[in-house]
Amino acid sequence: MHTAPDALFKTLGDPTRRAIFERLARGGEQTVWMLTSESGVSQPAVSKHLGVLKLAGLVRDRREGRETHYRAEPKGLAPLVGWMSLYGAFWRERFDKLEDLLNRMDQ
Amino acid sequence: MTARSIVIEKDMPHPPEKIWRALTQSALLEEWLMKNDFEPVVGRKFNFRSTPMPQWNGVTDCEVLAVEPNKKLSYRWNSSGDKAKDGLRTIVTWTLTPTATGTHLRMEQSGFRAEDEPFYQGANYGWQRMVGALEGVVARLA
Numbered sequence: 001m002h003t004a005p006d007a008l009f010k011t012l013g014d015p016t017r018r019a020i021f022e023r024l025a026r027g028g029e030q031t032v033w034m035l036t037s038e039s040g041v042s043q044p045a046v047s048k049h050l051g052v053l054k055l056a057g058l059v060r061d062r063r064e065g066r067e068t069h070y071r072a073e074p075k076g077l078a079p080l081v082g083w084m085s086l087y088g089a090f091w092r093e094r095f096d097k098l099e100d101l102l103n104r105m106d107q
Numbered sequence: 108m109t110a111r112s113i114v115i116e117k118d119m120p121h122p123p124e125k126i127w128r129a130l131t132q133s134a135l136l137e138e139w140l141m142k143n144d145f146e147p148v149v150g151r152k153f154n155f156r157s158t159p160m161p162q163w164n165g166v167t168d169c170e171v172l173a174v175e176p177n178k179k180l181s182y183r184w185n186s187s188g189d190k191a192k193d194g195l196r197t198i199v200t201w202t203l204t205p206t207a208t209g210t211h212l213r214m215e216q217s218g219f220r221a222e223d224e225p226f227y228q229g230a231n232y233g234w235q236r237m238v239g240a241l242e243g244v245v246a247r248l249a
Contacts, residue, residue: 097140098139
C-alpha cells in the first residue's frame with residue numbers, strides 16, 4: 001500500500017512527528033517510553049504521533065511483553081522518491097550491465 | 108520553471124563502434140537495458156518494457172530523434188499508461204567520443220520538471236537529513 005505524497009507530507013509536516021520519525025530512522029527500534037524521555041512532549045502525545053505515523057506506513061510496531069517497540073519503515077517514503085532519484089539509480093545500474101555486456105561481446 | 112537533467116558519464120575501454128552496437132541492436136539493448144522494439148531510424152516510435160514500479164506501469168513510450176552512427180543517439184523517453192498524460196516527458200541522449208583508450212560514453216536524460224521530483228518539493232520539510240534512508244529505498248526500488 002502506498003500513501004499519496006500529499007498525505008505523507010502532511011504526516012511529516014508536523015515538526016514533533018517528524019522528529020520522532022527521524023529519531024527512529026537514525027536510532028533504530030525504540031519504545032514509547034524511550035521516545036517520550038527525549039521528545040519533550042507527554043507520553044499520550046507521543047503515542048498519538050506514533051499512531052499517525054503507523055497509519056501512513058512510516059513506522060511499524062512490535063509488541064514484546066508489556067511494551068510496544070517502534071521502528072521506522074523507510075519503504076513508507078517510497079512515494080516521495082521522485083523520478084530523478086529512481087532514474088539516477090536505474091542508469092547507474094544499467095551502465096554496469098552495459099559494461100558487462102561489452103566485455104562479453106566480440107569486437 | 109527550470110528543467111533538470113541526469114548525466115552519467117564513463118570512460119570505457121571499448122571502441123565507439125562496439126558500444127554503438129550495444130546501444131542500437133535491439134537484442135543487445137535488451138541484454139543491458141530493457142525489452143524493446145527499437146530501430147535506429149529517426150522518427151521510429153518504440154517501447155521499452157520493464158517490471159512495473161510504484162507510480163509506473165513499466166512501459167516507456169519512445170521516439171527516435173537523432174541517429175549519428177558511432178557518435179550520437181537520442182530518443183524521447185515518456186511515461187506510458189494511465190498516468191501518461193501528466194507523466195514523465197524526457198529525452199535520453201547518448202554521446203560517444205573516441206579517446207586514446209576507448210570511448211567516453213555520456214548519457215543525459217533531460218527534461219525533468221519540478222513536479223517530477225516529490226523529494227525536491229519536500230526540501231523545505233528538512234528532507235536533506237533523510238537522504239541516507241531514501242538512498243536505501245531507491246536501491247530496493249531500482
